[in-house]
Amino acid sequence: MKDIQNIVKDLENVRGSGANKIFTMYLNTDLSDPDQQGGEWKIHLKNGLNNFEHYLKEGNNEEELANYKKIKKKVKKFMDEIERNVMKGVIIVASADEEVWFAERVQMRLENEFEWQESPVLDQLNTLSEKYPRTGIILVQQDQVKLIDTNLNQVEDTAEYELDVEEDTWKVKQGPRHGRAKQGMGSSNIQRDLFSDRYEANQYRWYKSIAPKLDKQAKDREWKRIFIVGEAPASKTLETEMNKDVEDVILKNMLDHGESKILEKVLD
Template sequence: MKDIQDIVKDLENVRGTGPNKIFTMYLNTDLSDPDQQGGEWKIHLKNGLNNFEHYLKEGSDKEELKNYQQIKKRVKDFMGEIERNLMRGVIIIASADGEVWFAERVQMHLENEFEWQETPILEQLKTLSEKYPKTGIILVQQNQVKLIDTNLNQVEDTTEYELDVEEDTWKIKQGPRQGRSTTGLGSGNLQKDLFNDRYEANQYRWYKSIAPKLDKQAKDREWKRIFIVGEAPASKTLETEMNKDIEDVILKNMLDHGESKILEKVLN
């Protein structure tokens, strides 16, 4: 998905004309919400969509009614497609001519809101864009570094680096590990002891060498915020060596945690 802050800027310039107004919907679909245990979102959706239609049927602008009915059908179709894979909320901003269609499931709480006006209603979307812009989370643990690319509190992509001790360089990890050990230093306790010795002697140089790669990732992915997660001194070394500003360093080893738990810890 495009950076949510750029989407907001685009939507700020949208204007409906005459009968071609802009539909805005924020729908709470959080099934963990006590008020949603019986699928109440379906009732809110039905009532929200029908209210405008009843109002327009009482008016004299048949073209506006037709436009709204087109949007209503498209919204219902979209909700039917995602019904089995809901998140905490759904945002839809649309025009009947198809020039505007923003429809996203989001992993944040929304207040139910339905609007049919000349301009989209963006207050809730702006709040989310300010709290959850494009963000990078860098997880570090000895010879591994994992990047989580997030947008609007959702994972967009991940990249993992692994240190090849034999070649003394960081490489992007490709698929599952093959037969040889990560460190290339044998096996068992000897492997661990040898790696630990080399780690203690070389960790600053190793993390300094990956910092430019991480800066480039941050630039290419247009991260507005960056968090580093890992135990000291690794995380602190990366914070010092990277040129990009780091919003926070979380001194916790979470590289093996699920991505949803990491986002919950870091972003919420």
């Protein structure tokens, strides 16, 4: 998905004309909502779509009614396609001439709203763009660093770095770690002890060396907010050494947690 703030800017310039108006829909599909336990969103969707059709029929505006029916058909098709995974909310902005079609599921609860006007109704989308801009979460745990690139409270991408102690450099992690796992139990303990000794002696220099890589990631990914998650002193060292502003440091080891749990902890 494009950056949500850029999407809002694009939609702010959209204008319908005459019978070709703009349809806007915000639909609450959050199944954890007590009011949604029976899939009531389907009823809200049906009623919301039908209300405009009844209104336009009464107005005897055949061209506008025809345009609306085109959008209604496309909206219903989209909702049928995502029915098994509607997340917490659905936003649609559309025009009958197909110049405008923005349809996204989001992981935030919305207020049900259906609009048919000459321009999109963007209040709720604006609120989301302010609260959930493109954000980077940096998880750190000794010789591992993981980046989670999020947009609109959803994971867009991830990247992982692992410290190659022998070469004294950070490398992009390509797959499961094998180095120490191949050792016997006694040898593995020795390896961990050796690493712990080197870690204590070199941790500041190691985290200082990866900070420029993280700054570049933040720039390339256009992060508006940055969070660092990890135990001290690693997380605090990264905050100090990065040039980009860090909004918050969460002193908790979450590198092995699921990404949805991490977003819930950091962004909610």
